[in-house]
Amino acid sequence: MTIGDDPIRVLIVDDEPAIRAALHALLEIEPDIAVVGVAGSAQEAVSLAEQLAPDVIVLDIRLPGGGGERAAGELRRRVPATKLLAFSALGDHESIATMRSLGVSDYLVKGAPNHEVVDAVRVLGQRAARGR
């Protein structure tokens, strides 16, 4: 499902190049999703988010340059219309609760099936469209 005729615009943020590339490959094959940028650090994420205003940011929570937690707070402040999807190798309650408290809309544990990643991006993309 697209936002009108426009695809869901996604920014991928992860410090691991192999994961960035794999997520990019996964999302790019979906006709209703467009990866508009990739970032490898918190600062780069904030800068690109302000520049690109994506619908959804797929955000790793362990990042150089302040970490995903700091990035999430900063992103909420600077691009409030963008939905944040935390994508983390950690699945403990405290990590999830911390990210939720920072305004993350959804939390996926790395290792989730690919279709769950795509579905989560779609759901948040639709929510972002409704909020605009």
Place this chain on the structure above:
Amino acid sequence: MLPEPLDGQRPVADPAGLIDHLLHAHELDRQRLAERIHDDPMQALVAVGLRMQLLAARLPEAEREHMNEVTEAVSAAMTTLRGLVTSLRPRALELGTLEEMLRAYVLHAAEEWALDGQVDYLVADELESRVVLTAFRLTQIAVEDVRRRGSATRLTVTVRPDHGGLLTEVGDNGPHDGQPEGAELSSRVMREWALSGGGWWESEASATGTTVRFWLPLRLLEATP
């Protein structure tokens, strides 16, 4: 509770200070290992899993089935590593008091493993970090053993003052049905932790459940009851 930086490089003379630094060194080393596991093998497995699923989607059905089996093995390895990272560096350790740590860790663990969890914390005194870290780590091992035994539906942790120390009981209602793999090592580790903290450790198992009990002195060199 994150370890405090060492106070300069002066040698530490008193036994309590040495134990504090030893415990903090252990915690830092666990943190280091957890970060290495998270940053290297876990991230590599995530990328492999994502790519394998993409490849599987392009394969004929027969080959896809084989690829799916391998993907499941990768996913299982991820789950194991995630558990190891959480065990090495539980986020509950970042909380301020033993009561907060135990409530966060035990109740979340019980929820995750579909157990009825309860924590009764009956200690009013502020505890030294040596006692907090040792009591938390001992409880953590005992709680993880409850999950590994797999037969309980209820988990209770009680902490109370006793003979100038801290008495902790970790109990479950799972009928004792032999020891799971690694249980003997767990028991030895818990006993060593308790002894290194100047206390003792014991365990009782029966048809109605298992209770792990350990005592730690609030101050070092106090008599063991």
